[in-house]
Amino acid sequence: MVDLRNAAAIVGIHEHVTRYAPDKSELQIQGESVIKALEDAGLTKNDVEGLFTASSSIRNSGLNLADYLNMYPKYVDNTTVGGGSFEFHLSHALTAIAAGRINCAVITYSSLARSGGVSVGTGGVGRYGHPRLDPSPDSFEEIYGLTTVGLYAMIAQRHMHLFGTTSEQLAEVAVATRKHASMNPEALFRTPITVADVVNARVISSPLHLLDCCVITDGGGAVVVASPEVARNCRQTPVWVLGAGEAVAHQGAGQRDLIYIAAKQSHQPAFEMAGVTHKDIDMAMIYDSFTITVVETLEDLGFCEKGEGGQFVSGGRIQIGGELPINTDGGGLSSNHPGMRGIFLLLEATRQLRHQFEGTPRQVPNCRLALCHGTGGALGSRHSGGTVILGRD
Amino acid sequence: MPEWNKPLPSIVGETRPYWESCRRGELVIQRCDSCHEYQFYPRGICANCWSNDIKWVKASGKGTVWTYTVTYQNRTQGFAQDVPYVLALVELAEGVKMFTNIVECNPQDVKIGLPVEVTFVQANNQVTVPYFKPSA
Ligand SMILES: [Zn+2]
Numbered sequence: 338m339v340d341l342r343n344a345a346a347i348v349g350i351h352e353h354v355t356r357y358a359p360d361k362s363e364l365q366i367q368g369e370s371v372i373k374a375l376e377d378a379g380l381t382k383n384d385v386e387g388l389f390t391a392s393s394s395i396r397n398s399g400l401n402l403a404d405y406l407n408m409y410p411k412y413v414d415n416t417t418v419g420g421g422s423f424e425f426h427l428s429h430a431l432t433a434i435a436a437g438r439i440n441c442a443v444i445t446y447s448s449l450a451r452s453g454g455v456s457v458g459t460g461g462v463g464r465y466g467h468p469r470l471d472p473s474p475d476s477f478e479e480i481y482g483l484t485t486v487g488l489y490a491m492i493a494q495r496h497m498h499l500f501g502t503t504s505e506q507l508a509e510v511a512v513a514t515r516k517h518a519s520m521n522p523e524a525l526f527r528t529p530i531t532v533a534d535v536v537n538a539r540v541i542s543s544p545l546h547l548l549d550c551c552v553i554t555d556g557g558g559a560v561v562v563a564s565p566e567v568a569r570n571c572r573q574t575p576v577w578v579l580g581a582g583e584a585v586a587h588q589g590a591g592q593r594d595l596i597y598i599a600a601k602q603s604h605q606p607a608f609e610m611a612g613v614t615h616k617d618i619d620m621a622m623i624y625d626s627f628t629i630t631v632v633e634t635l636e637d638l639g640f641c642e643k644g645e646g647g648q649f650v651s652g653g654r655i656q657i658g659g660e661l662p663i664n665t666d667g668g669g670l671s672s673n674h675p676g677m678r679g680i681f682l683l684l685e686a687t688r689q690l691r692h693q694f695e696g697t698p699r700q701v702p703n704c705r706l707a708l709c710h711g712t713g714g715a716l717g718s719r720h721s722g723g724t725v726i727l728g729r730d
Numbered sequence: 731m732p733e734w735n736k737p738l739p740s741i742v743g744e745t746r747p748y749w750e751s752c753r754r755g756e757l758v759i760q761r762c763d764s765c766h767e768y769q770f771y772p773r774g775i776c777a778n779c780w781s782n783d784i785k786w787v788k789a790s791g792k793g794t795v796w797t798y799t800v801t802y803q804n805r806t807q808g809f810a811q812d813v814p815y816v817l818a819l820v821e822l823a824e825g826v827k828m829f830t831n832i833v834e835c836n837p838q839d840v841k842i843g844l845p846v847e848v849t850f851v852q853a854n855n856q857v858t859v860p861y862f863k864p865s866a
Contacts, residue, residue: 591826
């Protein structure tokens with residue numbers, strides 16, 4: 338394969354920090370994010386050749402966004418594979434830039450899940466009347482009352498059965514991310530919580546409690562990706578895309594062992610491309626739709642053995658100062674989750690690699706290599722997994 | 731028959747034999763005549779080898795709970811008032827897994843590995859839905 342290491346860098350970022358924006362349109366949040374991210378990079382509208390976006394609510398998202406921004410990109414990608422779509426976008430932008438098709442791309446996302454009253458996790462298929470189900474797979478699934486929480490809860494249940502994982506171990510993930518959220522002024526929930534708080538919260542779908550589940554917010558953001566030539570003249574320290582891998586996992590016609598998730602397939606290509614090992618990774622952004630998502634992802638990424646994730650996340654190992662700090666912005670569990678959180682993984686990893694929090698407790702010391710893994714869809718039915726490895730010089 | 735307030739399946743050619751069998755109180759699945767693999771959900775092709783040598787076979791209707799969750803919150807009509815209910819993946823004796831609800835039991839009594847068997851509930855004149863209950 339062509340060596341893609343250092344072929345593209347993240348040169349600009351912006352998080353639209355709103356958690357509640359009832360008077361904005363989703364396209365406005367994307368537009369404002371793109372403008373600010375380009376400002377951050379020191380680039381302008383005319384520099385952008387590629388447009389990458391995903392949405393669960395905007396129809397023809399790439400087309401409508403180009404229209405809103407009055408742009409004529411020559412490379413458009415609205416790959417939509419759930420919340421981790423943006424790790425796929427970064428992977429695709431890397432390829433497009435390395436191939437010389439484009440020199441600069443923006444990736445953007447927004448959602449008004451909170452002000453729109455969307456029950457992301459517990460809405461089920463139809464809150465207001467029943468939509469016509471697709472003949473398959475929906476007609477074999479939605480008739481049984483699936484919820485997003487439920488599809489993760491089923492994997493948590495099986496994980497507990499096979500490996501003895503406990504609710505207290507899952508709670509450690511929520512406790513760690515809340516601790517990190519307490520250092521993020523933009524986080525939705527900032528008051529520290531204990532393991533007891535999590536396991537005593539009401540059960541939403543057994544064995545997952547309320548605090549095992551991500552928050553629901555509005556929000557959005559943008560990432561500017563550029564070739565080395567463009568990156569050289571940008572304002573910020575370039576954050577190189579060193580490796581990328583993508584995968585899907587599904588029922589396998591009824592035969593797949595769903596305890597293994599897409600991260601098991603996507604991590605190896607990313608590590609191989611980057612030429613680094615797990616021990617080299619200074620921090621990780623792990624999609625945390627639910628606490629079980631993190632445990633499963635850390636295992637299948639290879640940070641620990643299968644079944645040992647519950648132990649791995651305990652004892653402060655995933656907190657800043659621990660062996661592998663994760664989700665240092667407070668994650669989806671405490672900071673924000675507008676429905677597709679993958680872009681925020683890229684934003685926080687970039688901040689950490691820029692050493693933006695130097696001199697404060699939020700900074701991961703000597704952060705040179707970060708891994709982001711986005712999960713989209715649901716572990717219990719079908720989902721995507723995108724791994725990217727980022728680094729600074 | 732009380733009015734069915736849960737979502738109903740959409741039925742097309744490749745899935746019609748499944749739903750027609752359910753109406754007769756019989757669970758059928760597909761097996762490929764080329765590669766001999768079972769598959770679920772039903773398709774017009776073999777998902778494994780992509781041949782179209784698909785045969786419908788009567789399933790034993792028996793299986794075990796592969797995993798489950800007791801659902802306490804779902805805003806969808808028909809399920810909102812049904813909580814707590816058990817959503818499960820059942821592994822059929824033939825080796826394929828399917829989504830279902832475990833019915834006719836206390837949700838607290840459901841465990842992974844619990845032997846279950848199919849039971850049918852008529853939704854309306856066109857559709858009968860297969861569920862699973864603990865084996866007798
Ligand atoms: Zn076959």
